[in-house]
Amino acid sequence: MDYTVQKLASLAGVSTRTLRYYDEVGILKPARINSSGYRIYGQQEVDRLQQILFYRELGLSLDHIKAIVTDPNFDGNKALKEHRQQLIEKRKQLDRLIANVEKTIAASEGRINMSNKEKFEGFKKRLIEDNEKKYGKEVREKYGDEKVDQSNAKLMNMTQEQYEEVTALAEQVTQTLAEAFKTGNPAGELAQKAADLHRKWLTYYWKEYSKEAHAGLAQMYVDDERFTAYYDKEQPGTAEFLRDAILIYTGQKQ
């Protein structure tokens, strides 16, 4: 049985390039070359190619395979055992690599959290700065530096969870206040609920709560146009309504 490159290639399921390469590196030379320079393979070469491909599937290098198939005295079994050892080493290396990658991913996700945290820290800082810029001077004047610093410090010490809570609380205050405003009664249930929420909200910023300070802040919402503008932006009169509600809540007013 004579085979040309392509015949042998399709028989063995490899490319003709592979056969030419195997010829080039001397691992499988054709039985003979015909008058036109064509490579002609015989049965022996078929068998040998099978052997080569078998070892190739096991991941041995062509150099090793060459040694095995060309030298009949070569201990193929020993070579296989060495190869196995190498593969096992490789797997160990791979395991270490995977472990490192996993660690990095974990750390990276930690880093993402951290970057979120940093973002959060940034938010808080900006919040304080804004507050300071907007109301700082007046508030400081009215309630003293210590109280304001305490408030800021308390804010800075909030966890992200607390920060989310206080943000949600602020939202609740706004909504409850808007509904209460519709009733027109600052002594009513809704208005008092809004006042209570406002107190709760306040405790996130103030180290200690007092009815007097709460009432004072309420009055400031009306006195300071910036506060007024903030609370009145949906419904004019809301700031005044909130002050009344708080004054009632704190017992300053009937």
Place this chain on the structure above:
Amino acid sequence: MDYTVQKLASLAGVSTRTLRYYDEVGILKPARINSSGYRIYGQQEVDRLQQILFYRELGLSLDHIKAIVTDPNFDGNKALKEHRQQLIEKRKQLDRLIANVEKTIAASEGRINMSNKEKFEGFKKRLIEDNEKKYGKEVREKYGDEKVDQSNAKLMNMTQEQYEEVTALAEQVTQTLAEAFKTGNPAGELAQKAADLHRKWLTYYWKEYSKEAHAGLAQMYVDDERFTAYYDKEQPGTAEFLRDAILIYTGQKQ
């Protein structure tokens, strides 16, 4: 801080060739090139190299690393997760490879066993051939073709273990017989033990045992000079002694 290639290389623990290569592929370009054409790296480049080497240790390709370190919007975490998946695939592949190699080694060692088996088969065949050549005709004449064929067939069906047993048994027969011969008494304990061992040995070859056939074989040991020569090779008279012992054992003689 300015670094030339070698300074940066030794700082980072890579070769200068690596730095030049990184420049060539655009993954790490020097901060500037001085008037002599020397690459000059700055702090930024040091940091970036650290990053590159970090990802390199995790086994990412330079292409991937390039994408990660050059594009700040690139999702490095996603790349790492994909990389991890690839590594896991690779490990699976390796596992399969190792399993195949192990199987091959096992089969190869099985092949050694098989070649032992083949050798063993060869031994048995030769044993039968020898027997046939040496004693076949007479035995066949005396006991009939069927019995001999049965004996041979039985021998061929022996496992290697059985073969070893029968060989050991033959050795015991010879030794016990030699000791019994010294007593000079074919009716004695040792001689009868030898006769019994001989029977046991015989059952490995004969499909069925009969005292008559046993006695007949014993007589043949004396009649046929080839048998006689075999048993008498250590001590002349042993074949005759064995016959007497067997005849007593089988009850043909007192």
Place this chain on the structure above:
DNA sequence: AATACACCTTTACGCAACGTCAAAGTCAAC
């Protein structure tokens, strides 16, 4: 006999990430 088409040949670049010369220029010190 011309043509088409499948097949064959050699030559050679490309791949990944550098290692390893080689030839030639630069810098600092003696």
Place this chain on the structure above:
DNA sequence: GTTGACTTTGACGTTGCGTAAAGGTGTATT
């Protein structure tokens, strides 16, 4: 001015082929 350490670019080698390109061969059909 010379040495020695350093730099540059250029180019080949590594593994196992894939993928052209350019050109010759075999065979069947027209």
